[in-house]
Amino acid sequence: MADRLARAITLAGPISLAQFMAAANQHYYETRDPLGAGGDFTTAPEISQMFGELIGLWAADLWDRAERPEAAWVELGPGRGTLTVDALRAMRKAGLAPPVHFVETSPVLRAAQAERVPQATWHDAIDTLPTDRPLIVIANEFFDALPIRQLVRGRAGWFERLVACQDTLFLPIAGKQIPDAVIPEQLRDAAAGSVIETSPASVAILRGLAQRIVAQGGALLAIDYGYDGPAIGDTLQAVRGHAFANPFEHPGEQDLTAHVDFGTLAAAALVERAHVAGPTGQGAFLSALGIDARATALATAAPTRAAQIAIDKARLTQDMGDLFQVLAVTAPGWPNPAGFA
Template sequence: MLRRSLSRLSPLLSNGALRPLPPLSSLSLRPLRLSSSSQTLNPPTTPPPQEDDAINDLEGPAPRMTVSIDRSGLHNPPEHSHEASSDSELVKHLKSIIRFRGGPISVAEYMEEVLTNPHSGFYINRDVFGASGDFVTSPEVSQMFGEMVGVWTMCLWEQMGQPENVNLIELGPGRGTLMADLLRGSSKFVNFTKSLNIHLVECSPALQKVQYNTLKCAEDVLGEESSTKRPISGISGAPVHWHAALEQVPSGLPTIILAHEFYDALPIHQFQKTSRGWCEKMIDVSEDSSFQFVLSRHPSPSLLYLSKRCKWASAAEVEQFEHIEVCPKAMELTEQIAKRISLDGGGALIIDYGKNGIVSDSLQAIRKHKFVHILDDPGSADLSAYVDFASIRHSAEEVSENISVHGPITQSQFLGSLGINFRVEALLQNCTEEQAETLRTGYWRLVGDGEAPFWEGPDEQTPIGMGTRYLAVAIVNKRQGAPVPFE
């Protein structure tokens, strides 16, 4: 099946078109090691507050009480309210939530506010991708990544029976580079591109504008008698729609979903094993007004997700961990994807860095391509965690018997099986020496493992391959059979 599908796509692999790329020596990928700022917390020893004995000892009818309100503070505010504060708006917001709750917040809630707060979230108001941003993703490294994902998408479309209308959904499309390379690479396959209705799930207004430009969108009037306009991609002629969440994308059409480096930014809950059992790791404000990690005093609702995750693992696997991370949002999103594919047909491709098992203490913060402490200047750094691919599998399989989950396989296996070796050879035949260096470097970053052996530049710019650190999983409707290259 793979050989037959790839033979039909040979024009894509042999076409020597090369889009302009920045020199890869100026780029660095999001680091992929565990955070060095993790810590083990001791359970709190302070006993919980006791009920007032005086109230418990009252007998007989309660005395009549008079309530008075002191409004003088409205006209005479405390002196310290006018003191200047160096805290950012997001820090003030986080501290106000903690004060309002009267206690700490979960790591998941902290992540969600830091990354997607409508006013100050890391992803909301700026472009964080590329050499001038905080990290570089695979599509920014080389056009070959988006082209190979396009090969996978067209192969799946053929297995689906080549439907005339299909929803192509990308979750968290970044700058739109992956989608643009996919559309550009598949432009010769007219029946495929004509079938596409593109849906981008993006919560950042700033990135939506970047994606609009990357896909070369223009406004098109719907019908001769209509004044309604919709964006059309100038690359393929496909209509483009933006949504804040997957559930907003209309259902009812065969669907192909792409999620590249999306799951790693979903908020996680962290748990630590203690003498009194598993306690959730929380974030509180210390006496010096800085943020600190603490352990929950009482069982938290998210322990239900920890229990669910541990049931999917063996007792021996759970026993070896002192810390466990669980991502309820990833479970819920996977269930939503599986339900849609079960009903509408199609499939989903998930590519991210992670492991095929329980994840322990992987949360990390990255600012300008360097690690920083997770609690340092919230909103100025990207937060991400390893993806638990075993949890994705179980979440999908529990939803419906009509879907099947394939993988994970390494990114190197995925791209190699789809023909990236042939593609890089074709591109090398029609490029300058500088472009050739960029291609070789990008190729190594995508499929290599560790430091590139051919590198002759500065040590701090040595290309690091992520071919084995990134994993790929496919979720498809069973009627279609196993997708390439997961057979």
Template sequence: MTSALLPLLTRRIALSGPISVASFMAEALGHPEHGYYITRDPLGSAGDFTTAPEISQMFGEMVGVWLADCWLRLGSPDPVTLVELGPGRGTLMADALRATHRVPAFHAALRLALVETSPTLRARQAAILGDYSPQWHDSLADVPAGPMLLVANEFFDALPIRQFVRGPRGWAERKVGLDESGDLCFMLEPAPVAAALHPVFADPRIPAGAVAELCPAGIGIAREIGQRLAEAPGAALLVDYGYAGPAIGDTLQALRAHRMVPVLDDPGLADLTAHVDFTALAQAAQQRGADAHPGPGRTIDQGDLLRALGIEARAAALSRQASPQQAADIANALARLTEPGQMGRLFKTIALTSPGFGPPAGFAPHP
């Protein structure tokens, strides 16, 4: 399959000049006709990557436990909008809702809001979540105001980033242009970069060739979450692979058929992702009035959060009713989700809450 988006991007650059990495990502992932997320279901063995909810029902069940506990601590607001950013196939939400159906009055209070732009994935979500009468939205800005519970799993890593490279005369923005053969290539924009854009830009110790990344779209969404949580009761759980910044390093990557491929090859046919700066997201939400947990410059490993929420007990309960092969599959899934050498440490989490809520489940400081 050849990229239908490639000639469009090539023509745009030829006419108007190099574009930012963020613009390239936005087109490759979200072009209304040829964008990666617009045209396909990217998940599972037949797709390009697998997320935690697709590995085991236990992941979504633990998220459900977390959401229900937050709702109870908020005083059981009715109604409350349950928001998922980038719901994929709807697997996480389906497992979370199944796990919480016995929480008194919880489901009756919920108004399910799914922020999803892909028609293909909206159809998959409707098939699995139709009984909960979900409402779809193109952005968080379209979701009605009021008490809110929010979850975002592997959402922020797919938002467009800008990249900057340290040169002998300072920082320059990396752009996507055309080489002498007319093929896409990376190049540097010679215009100077304001030090205020990123903490590392003002650090003279950063070596030449170092790469810094910014995610303006992610910062904007984190600010919006923070504003909503400051104005109405609520809590948000963010899970992704990333780090507690600021940091340097080129984390942009492309995945196709579960393998890494060159970033600029075949735009629209591969997933593009970058590691998430959780400190930047937390600070953006705090600036709008929300509280961030576990605190400035810190995250909780996914494995630690899942264990705190009871995933090991859930795995044991499932195994007692399972065949030997099923029990082995459960053990393998548990290890994949929680072990440090697998997703347990690579994936990080933070929580955002209304002011004064206190640490949510799994985020309490260690004694």
């Protein structure tokens, strides 16, 4: 992958950071299962069953208060399918057993998902999701892996960050100057060296889903590390073997992500006339959904695991509690979702 990308840049010139990130992550996810101790990172559903169960109960509660329509369950980038397995188990106890749809392009991860949720239907993009029923869409650590652009403040104005290649070394460089009108007004006079990140791909997907939800009914729940932007900050990072790495080294062999701008995603949903709740911290969200009671019940049922259950709960609500944000998008006329003050 690195050799192919180096040749392409050498022949055609520097590319945008978004192109670099898209190419690297496509190869990365298509060729491996990155999750767990033997992979590069661990997500909340892999930490504890409590996470997926509470998301399932969140969906079941919303569905019940919306008068129990024939809805479809959709997960974007579902990893190994662990969240959906735990959510389905919890939802069934509340009477909700929806058809499952996964938006996933990785053949490796599709195989893992098929072992756990063999009844699922797979999609390459949101375009082919059902159009005849409400959608309950879950996007856990999905938007962070979508490509971003970086705009950098120089002494003479703003420039888009590009990626060049010298021999086999990839490095960020400044591209052409861009008009100030592209920059949010409150950020235009930032100090030299300041970075603004945008994700047109994330906004496009969010708007597409919001259009579906407004037309068909339903909700979207997005959970990711992020902030209520737009804001100044360089959040591009690479993770390999559960440790941070240089994002410009070994493209296609490590996970590239950036913090999610939930303020911009919320604004995109509002443009489509959807309703928005949040963002709020993951810790507060899970606490409002009853993670304390669920942890107590699990510990009572398995006393030998009580200490580990407490550790897992703390990781979800404290270690990840403020860094991870939660945003809900719902159709007009649907009830207010639980978990938001």
